[in-house]
Amino acid sequence: xxxxxxxxxxxxxxxxxxxxxxxxxxxxxxxVLKNIIDGGFRGRIFPINPKAEELLxxxxxxxxxxxxxxxxxxxxxxPAKFVPDVMRQAAxxxxxxxxxxxxxxxxIGNIELEQEVMQIxxxxxxxxxxxxxxxxxxxPNRLCATWPLLTxxxxxxxxxxxxxxxxxxxxxxxxxEIGFTGVVALGNKSGVGEIELLxxxxxxxxxxxxxxxxxxxxxxxxxxxxxxxxLTKKPVVVLKPGRTARGAEAAASHTKSxxxxxxxxxxxxxxxxxxxxxxIAEFYDFAKVLGTLPKPSGNRLMVVTSSGGSGILAADMAxxxxxxxxxxxxxxxxxxxxxxxxxxxxxxxxDLTGDATAQRYQDALEVIVRTDLADAYLVxxxxxxxGAAEKMAQIRALTEKPILCAFLGGGEVQKRxxxxxNKAGIPVFPTPERAVRxxxxxxxxxx
Amino acid sequence: xxxxxxxxxxxxxxxxxxxxxxxxxxxxxxxVLKNIIDGGFRGRIFPINPKAEELLxxxxxxxxxxxxxxxxxxxxxxPAKFVPDVMRQAAxxxxxxxxxxxxxxxxIGNIELEQEVMQIxxxxxxxxxxxxxxxxxxxPNRLCATWPLLTxxxxxxxxxxxxxxxxxxxxxxxxxEIGFTGVVALGNKSGVGEIELLxxxxxxxxxxxxxxxxxxxxxxxxxxxxxxxxLTKKPVVVLKPGRTARGAEAAASHTKSxxxxxxxxxxxxxxxxxxxxxxIAEFYDFAKVLGTLPKPSGNRLMVVTSSGGSGILAADMAxxxxxxxxxxxxxxxxxxxxxxxxxxxxxxxxDLTGDATAQRYQDALEVIVRTDLADAYLVxxxxxxxGAAEKMAQIRALTEKPILCAFLGGGEVQKRxxxxxNKAGIPVFPTPERAVRxxxxxxxxxx
Numbered sequence: 099x100x101x102x103x104x105x106x107x108x109x110x111x112x113x114x115x116x117x118x119x120x121x122x123x124x125x126x127x128x129x130v131l132k133n134i135i136d137g138g139f140r141g142r143i144f145p146i147n148p149k150a151e152e153l154l155x156x157x158x159x160x161x162x163x164x165x166x167x168x169x170x171x172x173x174x175x176x177p178a179k180f181v182p183d184v185m186r187q188a189a190x191x192x193x194x195x196x197x198x199x200x201x202x203x204x205x206i207g208n209i210e211l212e213q214e215v216m217q218i219x220x221x222x223x224x225x226x227x228x229x230x231x232x233x234x235x236x237x238p239n240r241l242c243a244t245w246p247l248l249t250x251x252x253x254x255x256x257x258x259x260x261x262x263x264x265x266x267x268x269x270x271x272x273x274x275e276i277g278f279t280g281v282v283a284l285g286n287k288s289g290v291g292e293i294e295l296l297x298x299x300x301x302x303x304x305x306x307x308x309x310x311x312x313x314x315x316x317x318x319x320x321x322x323x324x325x326x327x328x329l330t331k332k333p334v335v336v337l338k339p340g341r342t343a344r345g346a347e348a349a350a351s352h353t354k355s356x357x358x359x360x361x362x363x364x365x366x367x368x369x370x371x372x373x374x375x376x377x378i379a380e381f382y383d384f385a386k387v388l389g390t391l392p393k394p395s396g397n398r399l400m401v402v403t404s405s406g407g408s409g410i411l412a413a414d415m416a417x418x419x420x421x422x423x424x425x426x427x428x429x430x431x432x433x434x435x436x437x438x439x440x441x442x443x444x445x446x447x448x449d450l451t452g453d454a455t456a457q458r459y460q461d462a463l464e465v466i467v468r469t470d471l472a473d474a475y476l477v478x479x480x481x482x483x484x485g486a487a488e489k490m491a492q493i494r495a496l497t498e499k500p501i502l503c504a505f506l507g508g509g510e511v512q513k514r515x516x517x518x519x520n521k522a523g524i525p526v527f528p529t530p531e532r533a534v535r536x537x538x539x540x541x542x543x544x545x
Numbered sequence: 546x547x548x549x550x551x552x553x554x555x556x557x558x559x560x561x562x563x564x565x566x567x568x569x570x571x572x573x574x575x576x577v578l579k580n581i582i583d584g585g586f587r588g589r590i591f592p593i594n595p596k597a598e599e600l601l602x603x604x605x606x607x608x609x610x611x612x613x614x615x616x617x618x619x620x621x622x623x624p625a626k627f628v629p630d631v632m633r634q635a636a637x638x639x640x641x642x643x644x645x646x647x648x649x650x651x652x653i654g655n656i657e658l659e660q661e662v663m664q665i666x667x668x669x670x671x672x673x674x675x676x677x678x679x680x681x682x683x684x685p686n687r688l689c690a691t692w693p694l695l696t697x698x699x700x701x702x703x704x705x706x707x708x709x710x711x712x713x714x715x716x717x718x719x720x721x722e723i724g725f726t727g728v729v730a731l732g733n734k735s736g737v738g739e740i741e742l743l744x745x746x747x748x749x750x751x752x753x754x755x756x757x758x759x760x761x762x763x764x765x766x767x768x769x770x771x772x773x774x775x776l777t778k779k780p781v782v783v784l785k786p787g788r789t790a791r792g793a794e795a796a797a798s799h800t801k802s803x804x805x806x807x808x809x810x811x812x813x814x815x816x817x818x819x820x821x822x823x824x825i826a827e828f829y830d831f832a833k834v835l836g837t838l839p840k841p842s843g844n845r846l847m848v849v850t851s852s853g854g855s856g857i858l859a860a861d862m863a864x865x866x867x868x869x870x871x872x873x874x875x876x877x878x879x880x881x882x883x884x885x886x887x888x889x890x891x892x893x894x895x896d897l898t899g900d901a902t903a904q905r906y907q908d909a910l911e912v913i914v915r916t917d918l919a920d921a922y923l924v925x926x927x928x929x930x931x932g933a934a935e936k937m938a939q940i941r942a943l944t945e946k947p948i949l950c951a952f953l954g955g956g957e958v959q960k961r962x963x964x965x966x967n968k969a970g971i972p973v974f975p976t977p978e979r980a981v982r983x984x985x986x987x988x989x990x991x992x
Contacts, residue, residue, distance in 0.1 A: 245929060260927075379979075413791045481692060509693025
């Protein structure tokens with residue numbers, strides 16, 4: 099029985115052995131060892147390889163069993179046929195977890211070999227991630243036992259059937275400087291699957307939003323129960339590709355999972371409050387907004403921008419989604435008139451026009467956030483607006499309501515300001531449409 | 546009458562005067578002068594400002610009329626009330642074009658002042674861009690009379706009602722290292738508008754695709770005729786926000802243009818072959834794909850990937866758009882079997898699995914491109930794939946058919962490889978869905 103304590107010991111491993119560590123930079127066994135080291139893991143690291151005495155500056159052992167202490171986490175990157183033996187040695191070393199990156203099991207028909215591995219794991223209470231997976235990353239423990247090297251600590255826990263989708267999510271989160279708590283690639287998910295991980299991250303205090311990429315669900319009833327329990331703690335975003343006939347067929351060849359009826363899955367999501375993303379960009383945007391902002395008390399959005407054209411794009415998307423864009427009342431217009439130059443369009447979108455500075459945004463928003471005109475604010479920076487993040491942090495302190503941003507056309511200034519805004523708790527999206535769509539996700543029914 | 550010769554003389558100006566150039570880095574008059582200089586403009590540059598003797602290393606004149614030679618292009622950034630006088634001096638200097646960045650005209654009700662300016666332009670055959678616009682950028686002449694500083698030369702000509710939308714498009718093109726020929730921000734478009742510019746870029750040999758962001762069309766019949774003529778030369782992508790009731794209202798306050806029926810506009814686009822983008826991300830993706838790739842002879846797409854999950858996302862989007870994803874025949878499967886390891890899924894998507902290298906992609910694609918299985922190829926790189934661009938350039942040489950890429954989850958390797966792929970004529974998209982959607986645009990009816 100894989101308990102939360104075992105998973106906890108695995109994620110917070112005090113030491114890690116890399117079985118199949120390699121000196122060849124083209125090999126996964128090199129990359130994973132290097133990423134654990136470069137990721138700043140503070141526990142002890144034991145490369146295992148019979149042909150080396152030392153790897154990347156660490157003493158190398160020929161066999162796992164030769165390591166002179168108990169091991170919390172074993173990362174396995176040797177050919178499939180050797181994995182049962184590695185698992186037996188892991189059991190000797192009282193391992194809590196095994197991340198089996200090696201492929202060559204059920205996915206190519208080697209069902210018995212996989213069963214043998216899982217039997218050893220089961221008999222010895224070892225939590226198995228995989229086999230045939232892309233590893234795990236857990237930033238609170240600086241443990242990057244996967245690739246590419248990503249280390250940015252944040253609040254998003256990523257459970258991914260697809261290693262690439264997990265890595266893409268974590269990579270975007272790192273680029274945005276919002277980070278993530280963990281990435282777990284499920285692979286064949288013969289041991290630990292989405293059920294155990296949903297449960298684990300629901301209770302993980304560092305995690306504010308769980309993102310879940312699955313292709314199929316083995317036990318629908320258990321999935322619903324677990325998801326419901328997780329949803330009482332924090333929002334859960336789901337990407338389940340295979341929506342269409344052709345997609346479902348591709349999913350069947352990928353993980354042999356039977357997708358089931360997409361309509362039923364969709365209905366379940368809506369009923370219990372799982373927030374479903376239609377594609378991978380939405381998956382990221384929804385996770386970002388839900389990990390950052392509280393649920394607004396209504397669907398009235400006030401758009402403030404220096405770019406009239408961007409404001410129209412936002413208004414179109416809001417209209418598509420039934421989000422209300424209401425005009426400011428006469429009193430607010432009067433107040434805005436006193437602080438803004440006369441070319442500004444005092445409506446919603448509020449158009450500060452092309453020569454707007456960060457100061458003009460601040461002047462307008464100081465008026466706006468003191469009114470009850472809207473339940474949330476979308477601030478679109480068009481063109482280079484120096485100091486946007488600094489001024490927005492001041493506005494952020496004036497209101498409890500969600501503030502979202504879009505930033506575009508800003509060249510080098512944009513590249514500097516966007517991470518600063520994200521870090522100030524104001525999520526930034528690359529287009530007005532994506533920002534409005536993310537606001538829509540914030541409105542989803544949830545507990 | 547603004548002829549193509551006049552526009553040509555403006556874009557290819559041999560010298561430029563910046564009226565309202567400033568020493569204050571917070572002012573537009575500083576930024577524009579600096580960007581013209583830093584953009585590498587090779588003609589002579591004359592800052593005009595009565596309070597300075599020298600600006601950014603250039604001799605400054607108090608008045609435009611004091612410049613000791615004729616001027617091809619005058620960039621105007623002084624308060625609106627001074628613009629008529631500047632235009633009279635521009636006429637004295639036989640200016641071919643005036644880019645009037647200054648606001649304070651028709652957009653705030655100063656219709657007579659704008660008429661005065663335009664009358665002078667008309668009487669003296671000066672092509673006016675604006676007023677109230679974000680300037681122009683023309684990379685063949687290294688002329689960045691706008692902001693931010695963007696200089697990457699390519700094949701996309703951007704005509705934008707919104708300066709921010711224009712700058713965003715050019716910025717993305719620069720980041721992707723595909724570049725652009727020109728960006729023209731229309732502003733109040735009292736002189737040169739989309740009609741003249743469509744006509745100009747249709748004949749511009751450096752331009753392979755025209756992208757057009759408009760909010761309204763003054764003369765529908767003339768627009769259709771001009772667009773039809775342009776479409777005989779090259780594809781034209783259109784972003785016309787204001788699709789919805791709320792969006793149309795925002796457009797009306799932005800440019801006072803009457804949007805007209807969106808359904809009618811949409812029908813016209815379909816009829817004459819204008820390719821309409823639904824949002825700004827599509828606007829860029831469509832421009833990118835149409836500026837790079839030929840029209841495929843059919844809608845059969847072969848997907849090759851190392852990421853099963855990404856392949857499913859692509860298959861879903863293909864199914865949504867009616868794009869055919871057909872499985873390889875037995876003969877091709879047999880050939881693939883000889884070059885690929887046995888965990889690969891020999892279907893469509895062709896899943897090379899998580900440990901695929903650039904070499905494995907090449908091995909698979911060398912088989913695939915020699916068959917008649919598909920009309921185009923989508924190659925999705927999941928995770929860091931070193932050398933992707935180099936191998937793909939070799940594949941690119943083996944076939945005339947379009948090849949599109951998506952790259953995700955690749956960390957630093959991805960950041961290096963993506964621009965190399967783009968430069969090799971293989972457009973890369975950030976998600977599988979966007980790549981498939983772009984392929985859909987490639988299939989659009991056009992001349």
